[in-house]
Every structure is written in structure tokens, then in C-alpha cells.
Amino acid sequence: MTTVDEPARPHGRIRDAARTRSEILDVATQEFARAGYDGARVDEIAARTRTTKRMIYYYFGGKEQLFTAVLERAYGVIREAEQELDVEHLDPVAAIRRLAEVTFDHHEQHPDFIRLVSIENIHGAEHIAASEKLGRIGSPALDVIRRILASGQESGLFTADVDAVDLHAMISSFCFFRVANRHTFGALFGRDLVAPEQREHYRAMLGDMVIAYLTADRAGD
Amino acid sequence: MTTVDEPARPHGRIRDAARTRSEILDVATQEFARAGYDGARVDEIAARTRTTKRMIYYYFGGKEQLFTAVLERAYGVIREAEQELDVEHLDPVAAIRRLAEVTFDHHEQHPDFIRLVSIENIHGAEHIAASEKLGRIGSPALDVIRRILASGQESGLFTADVDAVDLHAMISSFCFFRVANRHTFGALFGRDLVAPEQREHYRAMLGDMVIAYLTADRAGD
DNA sequence: CGACTAATGTACGAACCAGTACGTTAGCTA
DNA sequence: TAGCTAACGTACTGGTTCGTACATTAGTCG
Structure with missing residues (x-):
């Protein structure tokens, strides 16, 4: 489902800021392209990454800035x-x-x-x-x-x-x-x-x- | 603001199904074009006609059918x-x-x-x-x-x-x-x-x- | 190895928004 | 002019959705 497959650790999360950020961008690109800016759902983007919505706001600040980051990339x-x-x-x-x-x-x-x-x-x-x-x-x-x-x-x-x-x-x-x-x-x-x-x-x-x-x-x- | 100006009657509404329908389509065209399908607001369309949201559902059934009608016209x-x-x-x-x-x-x-x-x-x-x-x-x-x-x-x-x-x-x-x-x-x-x-x-x-x-x-x- | 911070997760709130239940009236027709 | 119905208005609801307050942990550095 997600972009990268990795041997899932049973417990304990892996921390990798760069990869989390980039994974959010991957999924966000698909979601925005799929449904347009207003049609895209932040919750949907979060669900399709292996992180949470909180991280989208942590790294990008908001939906608007996320879309801008998607465009920039x-x-x-x-x-x-x-x-x-x-x-x-x-x-x-x-x-x-x-x-x-x-x-x-x-x-x-x-x-x-x-x-x-x-x-x-x-x-x-x-x-x-x-x-x-x-x-x-x-x-x-x-x-x-x-x-x-x-x-x-x-x-x-x-x-x-x-x-x-x-x-x-x-x-x-x-x-x-x-x-x-x-x-x-x-x-x-x-x-x-x-x-x-x-x-x-x-x-x-x-x-x-x-x-x-x-x-x-x-x-x- | 609205498309047609008419000598506003102080009280009592004027009934004109065809004009109401067409006025909704005019405003809806602008609103959908302005903001996209998901960005468009049914309430906003209603507010910019001289009728109410109820009429949009009365004449078109829903947002989706309204958009289709806009495209058809x-x-x-x-x-x-x-x-x-x-x-x-x-x-x-x-x-x-x-x-x-x-x-x-x-x-x-x-x-x-x-x-x-x-x-x-x-x-x-x-x-x-x-x-x-x-x-x-x-x-x-x-x-x-x-x-x-x-x-x-x-x-x-x-x-x-x-x-x-x-x-x-x-x-x-x-x-x-x-x-x-x-x-x-x-x-x-x-x-x-x-x-x-x-x-x-x-x-x-x-x-x-x-x-x-x-x-x-x-x-x- | 203890403490500090970057990174992460959970749970929730407040606003928004499509759609509707219900009540009202204009205007036509018998 | 009584009554009928198409046309209209008001007020509300239920679900959705962006955003956040608060709690927690991984990894690093002294």
C-alpha cells in the first residue's frame, strides 16, 4: 500500500525525519492529484502513510503549505x-x-x-x-x-x-x-x-x- | 451583485421557475469555475441568487447534478x-x-x-x-x-x-x-x-x- | 547513563457544509 | 372565490474535516 516496504518492527517506531517527510510528500502528491486541492483529505493522506496526521502539521504546517511543498518537488x-x-x-x-x-x-x-x-x-x-x-x-x-x-x-x-x-x-x-x-x-x-x-x-x-x-x-x- | 437587476418588490416574492432555475445556473457556473467542484459552496451559490439553498435541491437534486447541469449548459x-x-x-x-x-x-x-x-x-x-x-x-x-x-x-x-x-x-x-x-x-x-x-x-x-x-x-x- | 530534544502518537474540538423536515404562499383553475 | 399545487423560505442536523492540546518515546550528547 505505502510506497516503501520494510521489515515491520513488531513494536517501537523507527525515527527517520527525512523519510517520513518524503513519504508524506509522495502520498500527498497522489492525493492532491487524485482529487484536487479541496477534494484532497488530510486524513486520507495521513492514513496512507505509516505516520499520523500530526506529522503533516509538524513538518509542513498545514494543508496549504503541504500542497506548496508538493508543487515545489x-x-x-x-x-x-x-x-x-x-x-x-x-x-x-x-x-x-x-x-x-x-x-x-x-x-x-x-x-x-x-x-x-x-x-x-x-x-x-x-x-x-x-x-x-x-x-x-x-x-x-x-x-x-x-x-x-x-x-x-x-x-x-x-x-x-x-x-x-x-x-x-x-x-x-x-x-x-x-x-x-x-x-x-x-x-x-x-x-x-x-x-x-x-x-x-x-x-x-x-x-x-x-x-x-x-x-x-x-x-x- | 446578482446577474439581473429588477425593481425589488418590497414584500411578497415573485414566482418564476424558469428564471430562478437559470439564475441558479448562472451563479453556480461562476462559483464552480471560481473554486472547483469541491471548493464550490452550495451555500455560497444560494446566497448569491435571490432564492435559497432549498431551491437548488428542489430544481437540481444536489450539488453533483447541479454541476452536471452547469456543464450541459x-x-x-x-x-x-x-x-x-x-x-x-x-x-x-x-x-x-x-x-x-x-x-x-x-x-x-x-x-x-x-x-x-x-x-x-x-x-x-x-x-x-x-x-x-x-x-x-x-x-x-x-x-x-x-x-x-x-x-x-x-x-x-x-x-x-x-x-x-x-x-x-x-x-x-x-x-x-x-x-x-x-x-x-x-x-x-x-x-x-x-x-x-x-x-x-x-x-x-x-x-x-x-x-x-x-x-x-x-x-x- | 542520565537528561534533553526532535520526532511521534492519541484524542478531541470547533467549524463547516451538504442535505432535509417542515411550514408557507403565490397564482392558477374550476 | 375556494381550493389546489408548484414554488418558495426557515431552521436544523448529522457527518465530515482541518487543526491542535497533550502525552510519549527514540536517539543523541555531555
């Missing part, structure tokens, strides 16, 4: 993934396509993160705003995009004059929508955007779209 | 707007661009609807699934896309072999993301995707993207 994970991006040895077209694919994969593999972001937007990003760790944090991917874009535009390969933030938004929007709106889209149109057999199709579609946009013939402009 | 509005689409006299490229722009405008003008969709996705689209009015409802826009696409592909103008549902997803994803993730995106990257002065920029970007994708030179394939 979730954004940390994606930052780490982005820091491992290694695409700048590729030509600009291949590099952008690869970047889009990595973004695509990351969204697919972290639906809980997508849900947390949706939830945080419902609440006007107030937790991000209140967090010292998260304000204007940017993203390592942005720097990568900036450099690829510059190189592609310089060489004349990329005709679109788009900046890195907007291109990031374009790529993210497709990846995000596919995961976040999976349920309503499926219910209304009868198509599961996250069906495994459609995965390659949508992955290629995203790459095609971004490359087509960047390299389009703009004779008319 | 919201989807009805977008369907009506889509039915007024009149783009098939244009050439395929212009028609698709126009369709994208109309979609773009509709998303921008109905942020509450976007929020409701986000919320419904957090809850796995269970209300849509439970609704008789909303299951597999499709969308009038889809038929329009289907026809434009067929015409564009037949004439050889459109090189992408994409179907209407996927193209609809592509267009929607950009429009949706811009509105739905406005807050987190702004907080993290310092750019307001819905700033009025950026509106034309993003509207053009969407059109360029879709047209580039549809008409891309696919020599390599």
Missing part, C-alpha cells in the same frame, strides 16, 4: 529531467524535434504532475506565487530552446521569428492538452488521446507541427 | 457558437485559419468554460459520462473541419494526412493551454499569455502553425 523533478537534455550536438531541426519528443514523453509519464498544474491554475497559481522556490523559476529547457532557435534562425533554416518562451508554450500546449483533457475529449469525441497505440502517431504529429511552423515558406510576408 | 453555448460557423465559402487555407481564429476567440471569451473543463477533467469526466445530453456529443466544428480538410486534401493543397478529430485537438490545445495555464505560465516565465497586447500575436501564431502543418512540404516522406 514536482517542479524540481521536471527541472532535473530538463537539465539532462542533450540535443545541441544535433542540427537545429533534429534538435527541436528531439526536444519536442522529450517534452511529449515527460508529460505522458507524469500525469500526476499535469493534474497538479491544472489544479494550481484553478487556484490562480497562488501557491507558486507564495513559494520562494518557484517564483520566476524559468526552465532549463528554455535556455536550450533559445540556443537552438538562434542557431536555426541564423542559418536561415528557421523562417519563423518566434522566441523561446512562445515556442515552449506551443510545444507544451499540445503535450499538456493531450494528457490533461484526455477524459473530456474521450467522452465527447470517443478518441483516447493517450491510448498506447496512438502514441507514436501523436508524437510524430507534434514534431511535424513544430518543424513545419519553424521552417514554413513565408514567401508572402 | 456550458457545452450547449459552445455548440451554438460553432453552429454559426460560416467558412465553407472560403478556400481551404483561409477557411482553416478562420476556424482557428474563431476557436481562439471563443476560448478567450469564455474562461469560465475553460475552467469548468479543467475541473471536469480532474474528476475524470464522470459528470459528462453520467449525462444523457453530453455523452459522445461531438461538435459541429468537427463536421466543418472534416469538409474543409477533404477539400484541401483533394486539391493537393493540404499535404498532411490528418483527420478532423486530431486537427481539432491541435487547434484546441493551443487555445486551451493559453487560457487554462495562464497563471502558472505567467508565474514561472513572467509572460502573460492572455495579455491584450499579445492577442493578435498569438492568434496569428496559431493560424501560421496550423497552416504550416497542413501545407508542409513533405518531400522526405
